[in-house]
Amino acid sequence: MERKLFLFNTLGRKKELFKPLREKVTLYTCGPTVYDFAHIGNFRTFIFEDLLKRTLRHFGFDVVHVMNITDIDDKTIKRAKEEGVSLKAYTEKYTSYFFEDIETLGIEKADYYPKATEHVEDMIRIIGKLLETGIAYKSEGGVFFRIAKFPSYGQLSGVKLDSVKAGERVDHDEYGKEDVRDFALWKESKVGEPSWDAPWGSGRPGWHIECSAMSMRYLGETIDIHCGGVDNIFPHHENEIAQSEAYTGKKFVRFWLHSEHLIVDGQKMSKSLGNFFTLRDLLARGKKPRVLRYLLLSCHYRQKLNYTEQSYNAAEAALQRIDDFQIRVQDALEKNTISKVDNIVDKTKEDFDKALADDLNIARSLAALFTFIKDVNTIIDKEGLGKNDKEKIFSTISYFDRVLGVLDRFRWQKELAIDREMVEKLIEERNLARAKKDYSKADTIRNRLREMGVILEDTPSGTRWKFVE
Numbered sequence: 001m002e003r004k005l006f007l008f009n010t011l012g013r014k015k016e017l018f019k020p021l022r023e024k025v026t027l028y029t030c031g032p033t034v035y036d037f038a039h040i041g042n043f044r045t046f047i048f049e050d051l052l053k054r055t056l057r058h059f060g061f062d063v064v065h066v067m068n069i070t071d072i073d074d075k076t077i078k079r080a081k082e083e084g085v086s087l088k089a090y091t092e093k094y095t096s097y098f099f100e101d102i103e104t105l106g107i108e109k110a111d112y113y114p115k116a117t118e119h120v121e122d123m124i125r126i127i128g129k130l131l132e133t134g135i136a137y138k139s140e141g142g143v144f145f146r147i148a149k150f151p152s153y154g155q156l157s158g159v160k161l162d163s164v165k166a167g168e169r170v171d172h173d174e175y176g177k178e179d180v181r182d183f184a185l186w187k188e189s190k191v192g193e194p195s196w197d198a199p200w201g202s203g204r205p206g207w208h209i210e211c212s213a214m215s216m217r218y219l220g221e222t223i224d225i226h227c228g229g230v231d232n233i234f235p236h237h238e239n240e241i242a243q244s245e246a247y248t249g250k251k252f253v254r255f256w257l258h259s260e261h262l263i264v265d266g267q268k269m270s271k272s273l274g275n276f277f278t279l280r281d282l283l284a285r286g287k288k289p290r291v292l293r294y295l296l297l298s299c300h301y302r303q304k305l306n307y308t309e310q311s312y313n314a315a316e317a318a319l320q321r322i323d324d325f326q327i328r329v330q331d332a333l334e335k336n337t338i339s340k341v342d343n344i345v346d347k348t349k350e351d352f353d354k355a356l357a358d359d360l361n362i363a364r365s366l367a368a369l370f371t372f373i374k375d376v377n378t379i380i381d382k383e384g385l386g387k388n389d390k391e392k393i394f395s396t397i398s399y400f401d402r403v404l405g406v407l408d409r410f411r412w413q414k415e416l417a418i419d420r421e422m423v424e425k426l427i428e429e430r431n432l433a434r435a436k437k438d439y440s441k442a443d444t445i446r447n448r449l450r451e452m453g454v455i456l457e458d459t460p461s462g463t464r465w466k467f468v469e
Contacts, residue, residue: 339386
């Protein structure tokens with residue numbers, strides 16, 4: 001059965017049926033500016049984009065994903081100077097940290113990670129054409145885009161050009177704009193800053209032109225989906241549209257998707273408030289990557305996500321319930337009968353997919369998962385599992401996890417370097433020791449397993465075990 005996917009398009013402010021322009025979905029997501037460690041608000045957006053890409057593939061679409069690396073802007077230049085290292089050395093360090101962090105959170109990698117500094121020639125080519133057409137101009141400080149000559153400016157953000165007086169000059173602006181509304185495509189070189197040669201003078205690209213150049217370079221002049229946080233809508237994404245469509249004469253992006261802010265304890269993240277966290281800050285405080293992924297995933301991307309100790313604990317409890325369920329199913333006995341599991345599996349998958357198809361309604365998808373857990377537990381309590389039910393249940397969990405990427409506790413505990421077969425062997429040795437009434441040896445093995453992060457529970461149906469990170 002063909003699944004229809006509806007996505008909320010910021011361009012038009014409504015849900016629309018998504019169909020790719022070509023055989024493969026072209027997806028561009030704004031990546032990190034590698035001047036520091038990414039914070040948890042950034043990862044809220046990156047995990048939403050991961051959910052989107054996984055959902056597209058889950059629904060049978062082939063996806064080509066590009067995420068840019070901004071390695072040249074005011075912040076990266078300033079920080080490199082402060083550390084007394086080259087821009088390349090500085091940004092490569094934080095690019096490496098970024099890749100470590102996305103792996104920690106189970107975010108699937110993009111197909112391409114172009115760096116801005118490696119695509120300056122593409123940017124020069126675009127700017128050159130914009131100058132030729134007169135929609136861009138050279139002035140003191142660099143090259144600027146004439147917003148007044150792009151009538152549809154504001155189509156994404158809703159910003160009205162009339163709100164800023166045309167022709168108004170800002171005396172303290174470091175750039176010689178004709179109009180305060182114009183934005184920089186190219187910045188003239190300054191002493192001690194990286195620069196590139198261009199026909200209109202040495203300098204470096206503006207931030208906005210970077211994404212247009214890299215998107216078109218890898219995905220074509222018109223792409224299916226462009227994502228980012230709501231803070232990117234204006235001016236960044238609005239400026240991307242203007243310069244791209246002025247250059248090509250074609251629609252730049254068909255679907256714009258934006259994630260809402262993450263706040264902490266009900267307030268905007270701020271270093272002055274002491275509530276500004278990178279992923280590494282939270283890990284140092286003992287937070288678990290798997291729980292953080294679940295928490296950042298569990299709120300609909302167009303709603304603000306409030307990170308609190310309570311929300312973290314709730315996410316941890318939810319994962320524990322899922323883990324306990326899988327352990328219970330594994331330990332349950334199967335009868336040579338037919339149960340109601342088949343019907344439950346089919347309905348759950350339908351409900352899960354239906355929710356995802358409604359603009360990635362993750363709350364309803366997770367509700368389908370927990371209803372599935374409740375219904376299967378009821379079957380185990382009342383009648384027991386039937387033939388091959390375990391296989392069907394775990395196959396369903398895997399079906400969910402293709403999208404969620406958080407349900408396989410063994411994969412997430414790989415960093416503990418614990419071999420599952422070794423754990424099972426030690427449990428077998430302990431059970432043998434108990435059978436021989438060698439309780440001292442049995443206790444020694446239990447203590448060893450506890451030191452490895454494994455706790456045991458002896459039940460009438462055998463010994464259960466689970467990791468405690």
